[in-house]
Amino acid sequence: MGDIYTLGIDVGSTASKCIIMKNGEEIVAKSLIDVGAGTSGPKRAIEIVLEKAGMSEQDLDYTLATGYGRNSLMGLADKQMSELSCHARGAYYLFPKVHTVIDIGGQDVKVMHIDNGAMTNFQMNDKCAAGTGRFLDVMARVLEVKVAQLGELGAQSTRRVEISSTCTVFAESEVISQLANATDKKDIIAGIHRSVAHRVTGLARRIGVQDDVVMTGGVAQNRGIVDALQDELGVEIHTSPLTQYNGALGAALFAAQIAKKRAAKAAK
């Protein structure tokens, strides 16, 4: 049996991520475009990852799509799976002792329970945007900082400021009031991080938190959120430099599993 190349693509609400794997063991190439479902992002992300890998679509044995926009890739992808399972699979690949995965996405928050690498249960947020990536986008805009700066700025906080965790609009009003009162932005940002952590903790405790705990998704790059979550949950939270690609990684791994089965069946 020759080498198997699989593509995992995660079409989120705010970004499109691709990973190509060889035999489900080695990452060959990855790409990320900062726009997601309903944009040119998915197509561009695929073009870039193929270019980086020096491959064409025909070289791929199996493509699996996940994320909010997964169904927009019907015809391009061989199969669609939920981002829940893909994040669980990606986290298990990176952290084999994982039992709990927390993923904060652009539009939702997910907490997954993992047994032997498989997602056996999960919880997701309700219709409220509080605690999601979009919440952070709104707050960053009001504070006139980039989302990528939030972690670094929040770490410099010296005074505790409380921000509501019940509603994005309420929280936005509170941030504006704090700014009007000349509260330091760094303190407000740390308060925002605790607000998100509080919201996510409530969800995580519904399903039960079991070590090892891994946080995935783009928001895991924000150290302030990770630290606030560690404080709230009282457990160590593991993250990876590949965190933003985790869903695509899981998709590429599932694709490899399916492609290998298919190849083995064909070889019989």
Place this chain on the structure above:
Amino acid sequence: MCLRKEYIMAKEVSPGVKALRQVVEDVYAEAREAKKQGKPVGWSSSKFPCELAAAFDLNVCYPENQAAGIAANRDGEIMCQAAEDLAFDNDICGYARISLAYAAGKRAAKKLDPETLEYVINPETEKPYTELVDINEIWAMPEGEEKEKRLAAIKPYRQMQMPMPDFVLCCNNICNCMTKWYENIARMHDIPLVMIDIPYNNTVEVDDTYVAYIRGQFDKAIEQLEKISGKKFDEKKFEDACANANRTAKAWLKVCDYLQYKPAPMSGFDLFNHMADVVTARGRLAAAEAFELLATELEENVKTGKSTLPFPEQYRVMFEGIPCWPKLPALFRPLKKNGVNVTAVVYAPAFGFVYNGMDEMVRAYCKAPNSVCIEQGVDWREGICRDNKVDGVLVHYNRSCKPWSGYMAEMQRRFTADLGIPCAGFDGDQADPRNFNEAQYETRVQGLVEAMEANRLAKE
């Protein structure tokens, strides 16, 4: 049990289902006729003791069933907004908002051009647009063509043609919002409110003092109904209604029990439709007979390998809560796509109550989804999950029903701990489509399916 892996899909509506539909049609038609004849017509909550009204031959309609029908006919949003325009908050139950708007005279109608009085057609659907009208304003118009056309434009389906109430029957066992909802209707129309207050049961057994308290209220209700109907309490009619209600309940439970077969000879979604009979007509002989007929058909389906499920059953779930009536196709689509049959709903035990004598009847009416403690609620649900062999639970966090949705987080935790099955929750609403998002729901269903598959593989 049928050994065939996949059932042949039954496509035609069976005589049993037709009979069930006819029973509900008759409830509405008889109420309209009674109104025409000047007889009093009541509006009743779904789990008010219907046996009491039956003892006086009173015609009764059911706003919960009506609101579900209006929502399923895609007029939930316009009616909810009408209630909000009357200053009812959008946090109130969607059924209550639809019912209150209807009680205030609001109706969904086919849009008329004010100049020509012709229907204004939506070019996309090739059907008339919908507009909100006020029946009181139309009734006040002088007789003539315009009045006739405006009355004819009101949507013709039965729930939009329900007669206005002359009295209301409220029992708060099914819903905590019911008391204020019915009080509002009674005040709007200046009509009698017959109230049966069921205390919350924080124990599994119903306390004797509760029984005495409720029996006292039954006596008062009978006095009120004697005044409303101008008749004396007819013990024979009451006993007949009790016998019919028991027979309906037994037949309903028998129908529900067919979902224990694996694969099931029916789509569990069908039960949501059949609930209309349990709510509006359980004291009628015709309802009992229709359910008995359906049970014989399901028995035949088991023997011949037929099913009303329009796809092969791969997974079995309990659907917890009232469905999102305005979004039934969107609700069903991902289930169909993933081969998921709903084989358990809490309505089976919640409405399948059989009793013998007045005290047992009182105890039966004490047990409704929102009047029992969490232990009883969990016991009902875990019982049907085990009997009906479910692989997972899909929980509707119904924005209309805070009490029901409020205890679901803890129930979910217990289902997973006790049954070892995954549970997925989604946001929605029983009547207001603005509270449901199809893409978010689809992700949760797919996640549940993947978790059920992972559990299955782990067990293998």
